[in-house]
Amino acid sequence: MSDASNFQKSSITVAFMADQLREAVGVPLDKHNAVDDSARPVTESNLHRPGLALAGYVELFTHQRVQVLGNTEHRYLRHLGPDARAEAFGHLMQFDLPCIICTDGNALPAPQLQQATEHGIPVYGTAWPTVRLMEALRTLLNDQFAPQRVVHGSLVDVYGIGLLLMGKPGIGKSEVALDLVERGHRLVADDVVVATRQEAGVLMGSGTDLVQHFMEVRGLGLVDVRAMFGIRAIRFQKRIEVVVDMQLWDEDKEYTRLHMVEDTHDILDVALPTVQVPITPGKNITVICEVIAMNYLLRHYGYDAAEVFTERLRARIRGESPSVPRRGIEYFEGDYE
Structure with a gap:
């Protein structure tokens, strides 16, 4: 088994974030000023509402976060006179903000929009309520900044359970995955699986944009699973729940027979239950994988054989x-x- 090193994005650009909000999430997001947002970085998934900063308290102002101005912040600015409003908004302009997003159909007064433009800070507006926008944006940023690892293996959805087939190159992971697909299960990724750790220790697996649902079968070549078996034979992502460790049979090694002691395999500090499956001539690994998935379901419902x-x-x-x-x-x- 060969796992690549972990990786995690340190930043994305404001322009990329805005495009993803529009295209992937469906947020109606308008840009309110002509500022280049392609070079401004977003470095964390947390968001901030700068109410205290507008009032003048900036000692603990987390200016490195995306700033969201909702009804409260806009009403506070509108109740101030022009000079006091410029002073209040100037408290924010002391800092290098990634961007400002106005929610609930609000827009900055023209003088404040000009202040932001002069400081090179992009300003956006949306009709979405503040809570809804923050939930969507936080989910998007959590996904972008989540720790990831590239794992060598095949990920298959078997009876709703994500089985990650691992083992030495050439041991037959792709062939087993292909056989599972032929039996009605669904391929997520073959050879290169991108594992992403989300909140609460959930590990999601997906393929790469380049490989997608192509498989390399030794002696046969490339197989397009989606074109051959149809859309029902694939998934674009699936939670990784069980690792199937395919090993060449070693007569000197003791293999689990009653499964009273559960083995685990750590990926991104998530301990996954692992089943070691020794490979011998004539053994039906595909059926064994199906039984592994069904046995996991049984244990999930409280039954341990x-x-x-x-x-x-x-x-x-x-x-x-x-x-x-x-x-x-x-x-x-x-x-x-």
Whole structure:
């Protein structure tokens, strides 16, 4: 297994952020002044509403963040006289702000817009309410600044579970992924998987813009999964939930048989449950991957086959009748459907 080093964006440009808000999120965003926004950086995902800074308290002003002016800030500026308004807005102009976004259909008074233009600060406006705009922008920036790692493997959605197939080059990851797709499951990425850590330890996987849903099958060449199997055979991203570690069979190595001790594999400090699958001639790895996914679902719903078997064994040793059902699916048959 060969993992590339982690990477994380240190900044994006204001122009890129504005384009993504319009195109990817659908925010109606207008630019209010003629300032070059292609060279101004946004360096963090947190946002700021500069109410205290307008009032003159700038000691803890987080000026490096995108500044959002909503109804409160605009009404405060409008209730001031022209000179006091220029002075209040001047408190912001002391700093090198990335940009200013006016929400709720508000717009800066002409003198203040001119102040921003003279200081090279882009000003935008949107009809979206402040809370809605901040939620959308924060989500966009969190995604842009999230830690990422490129992982060598194949990511497949099997019964709704993201299985990351890993192993040495040539061991057959792409072939197993292709077989899973042929059986009705969905390919997310092959060979190069971009893992992104989001909040709450969630690890999302996707492919690259270049490779997308092409697969390289040794001896066959490139296969376009989307063109061959249709749109239902692919996904553009999926949460990575289980690592399937494909290994060549080693007779001197002890492999897990009861799975009482769970192995994990760390990616971006997220511990993922891992199943080591030894590769031997005749072994149906595709079916094993399906069972891994279904077993993960069972455990998610509170049924652990190893624990149930152990309890049955203990009951037999004590001379008692096992109290657990033979099929754990009976616990939550309705939920699973």
